[in-house]
Amino acid sequence: AQTVTQSQPEMSVQEAETVTLSCTYDTSESDYYLFWYKQPPSRQMILVIRQEAYKQQNATENRFSVNFQKAAKSFSLKISDSQLGDAAMYFCAFTNEKLTFGTGTRLTIIP
Amino acid sequence: GAVVSQHPSWVICKSGTSVKIECRSLDFQATTMFWYRQFPKQSLMLMATSNEGSKATYEQGVEKDKFLINHASLTLSTLTVTSAHPEDSSFYICSASRGHVPSYEQYFGPGTRLTVT
Numbered sequence: 001a002q003t004v005t006q007s008q009p010e011m012s013v014q015e016a017e018t019v020t021l022s023c024t025y026d027t028s029e030s031d032y033y034l035f036w037y038k039q040p041p042s043r044q045m046i047l048v049i050r051q052e053a054y055k056q057q058n059a060t061e062n063r064f065s066v067n068f069q070k071a072a073k074s075f076s077l078k079i080s081d082s083q084l085g086d087a088a089m090y091f092c093a094f095t096n097e098k099l100t101f102g103t104g105t106r107l108t109i110i111p
Numbered sequence: 112g113a114v115v116s117q118h119p120s121w122v123i124c125k126s127g128t129s130v131k132i133e134c135r136s137l138d139f140q141a142t143t144m145f146w147y148r149q150f151p152k153q154s155l156m157l158m159a160t161s162n163e164g165s166k167a168t169y170e171q172g173v174e175k176d177k178f179l180i181n182h183a184s185l186t187l188s189t190l191t192v193t194s195a196h197p198e199d200s201s202f203y204i205c206s207a208s209r210g211h212v213p214s215y216e217q218y219f220g221p222g223t224r225l226t227v228t
Contacts, residue, residue, distance in 0.1 A: 035216075043202065045155075045219035091154060098145070099206075099217060101154045 002027045004094050006102035013082045014110050020067075021077045021105050023092030032096035034068065036077045039104075040088040048090070051075065084109050112138050115207050117220035124195055124227055132190045132223045134205030140185035141207035145217060146178075149202040161188055195227045 003026045013019035025034070036048040051059045051068050058066050063080045079086055087109045092102040114137040124130045134144060143162050147155040159175075161167040161182035169175045177199075179191040188207075192199055202224050206217035 037219075042221070043149075043204075044221045045204065045206070047216060050216060098157055098160060099155075100157075103154050 002029075002094050002096075002100045004092055004100050004102035006092055006105050008105045009103070010106045010108070012108040012110055013079075015082055015084060017082055018078060018080045019082055019107065021079075021090050021092075021107070023075045023077070023102055025073050025075065025092070025094045027073070027094065027096070029096045032094060034066075034075045035093040035095070035099075036064070036066070036075075037091045037093060037101075038086075038088045039091065045091075049077065079107075082109050084111065113218040114138055115141075115205065115218045115220040117205055117223050119223060120221060121224045122226070124225070126196055126227055127194055129191055129193045130195055130225060132192075132203055132205075132225075134188045134190070134207070134220050136186045136207040136218070139207075139209060139218075141188075141209065142185065143208045144182055144188040145206045145208070146180060146188075146190050147204045147206070149204060149222075151202075155204060158190075192225065195225070197227045200225055200227045 005024045032053045034051045038046045038048050049059050049061045049064050065078045067076045089104045089106050091104045093099045116135045118133045146158045149155050157170050158173045159167045159169045159180050161180050163182050163185050167180035182188040202222050204222045206219045208217045
């Protein structure tokens, strides 16, 4: 079974600064996808970024980028120029058949 | 594009009654739909996966007779909580995918808060 571990229950960052959220996973599969989802207070799950395991290049989406280390099974999310609207729960997720979520990291933005 | 709706967004029911939650993909055909449960301050736990026209696949520990899932069309899946009890109170989230295994991007509904009194 796949497991996803987020070791930081809570993180905070000053507005406009950069923060990195950690995620590790365990799997014996070689073909899979990794995601970061954001869940704001509205509880709507929003896809932040996606990474395909066969791609060595790290995915980027505007201010969001990942550091994907396949051998280490690590998938961290970097948020640059943090904004107040980035405050949310962030879930790392793994899938090759179905989504397995980590326990989440609550991100607070300090004005 | 890729909008998923859920109805109702919030429901209160009495213990022993049944409640149905609808999940619709509004602008695409969903080959696969998923149902999740989220307790306060916890992560999402997959309850079941359903493909249009076939029986749902339930995760271990999920009572299929209590949580009835029907995927009647490529745009609609329903979750019926039968004989609800207070411990069934939770936040239920559906998602829909265009792809089959391996799962591609899932588009999430806004969730339904169920309170059983």
